[in-house]
Amino acid sequence: MKDVSLGNCPICGRAALTEYSGGHLSGYEGPNALRLKDGVCLCGSCVRRLRVMYPLNCRFDEAKRELMTTDPLRELTAEEAVEANGQVVEYRESLRESCGFHNAVFLVDAMAESKEGLLQAPLVSFFGQVLYGSFFMLEEVTILSGGKETKAQVVAIDEYKYRIPLSGLKDWMRRTDPGVQVGENGYPYRLVVQGKGISVQPGDLIVKD
Numbered sequence: 001m002k003d004v005s006l007g008n009c010p011i012c013g014r015a016a017l018t019e020y021s022g023g024h025l026s027g028y029e030g031p032n033a034l035r036l037k038d039g040v041c042l043c044g045s046c047v048r049r050l051r052v053m054y055p056l057n058c059r060f061d062e063a064k065r066e067l068m069t070t071d072p073l074r075e076l077t078a079e080e081a082v083e084a085n086g087q088v089v090e091y092r093e094s095l096r097e098s099c100g101f102h103n104a105v106f107l108v109d110a111m112a113e114s115k116e117g118l119l120q121a122p123l124v125s126f127f128g129q130v131l132y133g134s135f136f137m138l139e140e141v142t143i144l145s146g147g148k149e150t151k152a153q154v155v156a157i158d159e160y161k162y163r164i165p166l167s168g169l170k171d172w173m174r175r176t177d178p179g180v181q182v183g184e185n186g187y188p189y190r191l192v193v194q195g196k197g198i199s200v201q202p203g204d205l206i207v208k209d
């Protein structure tokens with residue numbers, strides 16, 4: 001059996017997905033390539049560009065202790081994806097304007113804190129979504145909550161799915177898995193900072209300038 005290309009991305013024309021002889025699919029343009037509603041494949045770079053408009057929707061169901069994920073991009077047809085691509089720059093600009101022109105914005109939906117002993121500031125994990133822009137390790141961010149601005153440094157970035165074990169943050173910080181290096185727009189993450197007296201409510205923003 002030979003590898004089969006599943007066609008070119010309708011937006012940029014590059015090959016979007018390959019079906020390998022074993023039957024599994026792989027993104028030619030990065031791991032983000034996906035199949036749309038009508039079976040056409042979008043390449044990874046075009047998916048990343050459209051994500052700001054069609055964020056991956058992750059919701060933690062407290063009752064079921066389960067993470068629910070839906071992807072609105074997969075509900076588009078190729079024609080709709082091409083149309084969205086024509087609007088994405090304008091969309092991002094109006095989002096930036098409505099968020100006060102920060103370089104990147106993270107919308108918080110939950111927080112967890114781990115005490116690090118008497119002399120050390122606690123580690124604080126924020127769970128939420130990058131609305132636009134990107135967050136990198138060791139960057140300084142500003143936490144906006146209740147009219148207060150608190151500066152802190154990003155000490156770790158990880159996948160949102162680690163929202164499930166809210167306890168054991170300290171152990172998580174010591175694990176060998178380095179997490180991810182960058183949090184990109186349209187995807188849910190866990191951002192970790194270290195600092196005293198930090199508290200946020202769902203709906204608060206963490207911004208980068």
Ligand SMILES: [Zn+2]
Nearest residue numbers: 009012043046
């Ligand atoms: Zn493409």
